[in-house]
Amino acid sequence: MGSASYVYLRWIGNKEPEEGMLEEVKDRTQSVFEVPARIMDTNERPAGAFDPARGQYSSTKILRWVLRDVPVDARKVVAITDGDLFIPVLTFVFGEAQLGGQGAVVSTARLRLDLSGLPSPSPLFRARLSKECLHELGHTFGLTHCGFSRCVMSRSNTVPDVDAKDWTLCQDCRKLLVELQKRTGDEP
Numbered sequence: 001m002g003s004a005s006y007v008y009l010r011w012i013g014n015k016e017p018e019e020g021m022l023e024e025v026k027d028r029t030q031s032v033f034e035v036p037a038r039i040m041d042t043n044e045r046p047a048g049a050f051d052p053a054r055g056q057y058s059s060t061k062i063l064r065w066v067l068r069d070v071p072v073d074a075r076k077v078v079a080i081t082d083g084d085l086f087i088p089v090l091t092f093v094f095g096e097a098q099l100g101g102q103g104a105v106v107s108t109a110r111l112r113l114d115l116s117g118l119p120s121p122s123p124l125f126r127a128r129l130s131k132e133c134l135h136e137l138g139h140t141f142g143l144t145h146c147g148f149s150r151c152v153m154s155r156s157n158t159v160p161d162v163d164a165k166d167w168t169l170c171q172d173c174r175k176l177l178v179e180l181q182k183r184t185g186d187e188p
Ligand SMILES: [Zn+2]
Pocket: 135, 139, 145, 155
């Protein structure tokens, strides 16, 4: 508790973020988790996370980098990148988070395109990004995967999986979140 109160959304992409994109994630974060959120503006980028052989970024290395420099008033930090993320055992990941920890990272790379590889309309892309940010943030608050397919905490392996879920928590996850926050003293 103490002064740590904000969820920080930290853009660490190669290009500039789409206009208004981070604000949309911020609004949804505030409404779903009922915590104040802020956009963190910085020019620093994680070095050494790019794997030239795979042409992708190590989500684990980015996460470690993010956690080295957490603002004092941060409850959580979600790094958002346009680089494609991987963990060694998987072709790609939409994101990675510390379960019950402070950090998460999410990639926009796979969320822009539909299954045929065509760019999706911006509102659809932004809804996907919000869902994946909320999902990873849910893990940092201690929530695990949910079996209810519409819940934002349900597991998504593909873009259609992301589209099939809502950007809200189901009733069970919402109840569990309140419990977890009481137990960890991580209350708003
Ligand atoms: Zn997950």
